[in-house]
Amino acid sequence: MNHSLRKRVLVISYYWPPAGGVAVQRWLKFVKYLRDFGWEPVVYTPENPEIFYDDHSLVKDIPDGVEVIKRQIWEPYSIYKWITGRKGTKLGLGFANETGKKGRFNGIMVWLRGNLFIPDARIFWVNPSVRFLSRYLHQHPVDAIVTNGPPHSMHLIGLKLKRKYNLPWLADFRDPWTNIDFYNELKLTRLADRYHHRLEKKVVNSADAVLVVSYQMKSEFDSLGGRNIYVLTNGYDTDDIPALSPTATANHFSICYIGTMNRARNPVVLWQALNRLCSINDDFASKLKIRLAGQIDSSVFDAIEAENLGNKFEFLGLLPHGKAMELLGSSQVLLLVVNNTPNAKGIVTGKFFEYLATGKRILAIGPADGDLAQIISETDSGDVIDYSDADGAFQVLTNYFELFNEGNLNPETKGIEKYSRKALTGRLAEILNQITNG
Template sequence: MKRVLIITYYWPPSAGSGVQRWVKFTKYLPEFGWQPVIFTPENPDFGLLDPSLEKEVSPSTEVLKFPIWEPYQLFRHFKGKNLKDTSVILERKDPSLLDRLAVWMRGNLLIPDPRIFWVRPSVKFLADICEQNNFSAIITTGPPHSMHLIGRGLKRKTGLPWLADFRDPWSSWEFLDTLNLTSIARRYHQKLERTVFREADALCTISPTFKAEMETLSGKNVQLLTNGFDPDDLPKNFAPVSPAKKVLEIVYSGVIDSIRDPVPFLMGMKKIYGQDRGKIRLTLVGKVNQYVMKLIREDPWLNAHVYLPGYVSHKEVFEFYERAHALLLILTDTKNAKGNIPGKLFEYMATGRPIIALGDPQGDAAQIIYQAGAGEVFRHDDEAGLIRGLSEIAESSSEKGSNEYIQAYSRKNLTRDLVNLLEKAIEG
């Protein structure tokens, strides 16, 4: 069996689609003749935790852990224990001078990201490991893009075939635009990115738009390797869509923040159902920012019709899906919005629940939804369309989506694509 070293910052008990992507690849790789070995921090700084994901990692999977030092540990000494990362500061309406200084330092001194201090010691540690193990390939996944610099260092030392997986862009990533980068810092990001593009044996990313952008920047062929769903995650005898009787149940799962805005949906929902208190309930499963929570709590109708259970485990999310008549998808309305394909989209489609989405009707996620026949996508400002879509969902009880089309996004089928990519990288 071939062995592959996978370098990732996010690993259980961390939560999120980036974790699930490589946990699922790790699960299915042995079925295709590849034994994964994971390299991840021993003491990472995670914002969200989901210990249930640890159960999905086979006891036979070797996980190498190595200590990491991150500047957030120092910054929290001054700002308080609850600070997890820069995104907390960026959500604040009136950041303090120290907040603004922290963001500037994050953007201009910690390049490509605060995990940069893990690169050199990790390369040294892993170079010795590679000498003692018969690895056939190396995989790095980012962000954080420092993981790719570890891959670059190992490539230079060992010559092993290296696949760089981009879950988000690098130099064109919209997040960088929030960090007040100087032109010098921006050019340094681009310089590091070019070295990774040039030295990696294979490149892959999660959406057609990101693929096209990376091919333009790199001058190389970039493979499309989307996220997907695992049939094993769906509860056995998952209930079909039930007719909406007294209450129309709509569920959203994931983060609600400054770039994922549910307000247009909330206002459309209130406009239709505001006169009848018993017809609809929206459940926002996950982390919701203070602005939206305040809006809901201060509006009596929304407060009565929007349920906020908070963050739940990945397994528990499917219990909410099972009770839903429809699933809400909120896509970003930002520079990278066209290439934004949330990992939960594929799980949404696997449930058969109709999807109602806010986002770019021409974006990559919208194309998947329409090709699957899984639902409809409305611009954030298309109030009339959104109202129509809500009305149609209330009148329908049928499942949505082509099962044959959706199966192409099963984690096992996607792992087969990954293995083909690895084999080509070795041959090349």
């Protein structure tokens, strides 16, 4: 389609390449395919965001000629790093989420984050962005605005632009706001808690459309009185699949995990089952390999050692996206762990869909009645084990190892095409067309 015939959508996103990690993937892939469905994206993003690591390989997914506007952002993390002597380091999710750490100072930082920086520490970018984008939109009109969070401060930019210009606005929630797993650890005062909830409701009720990534999240936002709430899951990009290696190491029964594994995701029941199986099956013990890549909490290493699995374990650190996909392709079983938190039923991690695209067996630790379990069942892609089901984990692993020795471990998945990034972008374009009366 001719560039001039496409509708224009302003995408406001904190995460953008060269930032690495799962948070950047969703809107990078939407932007990659939006032109195929009649929309020309314009991206607005910070020039100097506080991100955990860079992945320059993702830049290749930005379509040629897409306008990317970058503006300076000031964040209080710089003060935190100066006080703690961590200047020059990357905090990733920031001190806001380091609630597992002890100490009076960290407790003060968490309190400040929750009660003064509402909804998050990027709040100081809201007003400067509204002023800049007001000038930009006057000279370069768009047909719709998209904000995505967390950080949910991005939605406040959309809210203010909506009030000022009455432009169609779509708010995308990759994660919940007040139902996110660490919310109750922010040491909120009653006043701050009410303010968080009031802002959340205002965003959900003011947006012309709200996107969420799971049906549980949809029901939560439905209860806030939101209108036009759509479930648009994360997905996989078929362009990433050729990077997969078909030559898996047949001599090893390798279990692979990629991503963040904090205390709430430490699958102790799995380590126990693996230890039990190693103790009674010498063949399994000789072939088992555990491969972890990403940001892994020390409690995970301790749990692995406690189950005498240290000699089976390989830690690969942070990997570029392409290398991570290659690792998935060379593994036998792909491990997925849902945070053991009250909102677990609604968590469908972004990396699950890339797991799905590999055609490898998926072993998930999480609620058997959650949204993730439903998709795994519908696609016949693997199994879900409850957090405390040691016998279930043992039986599943025993079955997997038998299938591995027979050469039949990979499942015959079905119905995964609807989770391709291009198909999902087509659905996104339909929603954008609806709210712009297209």
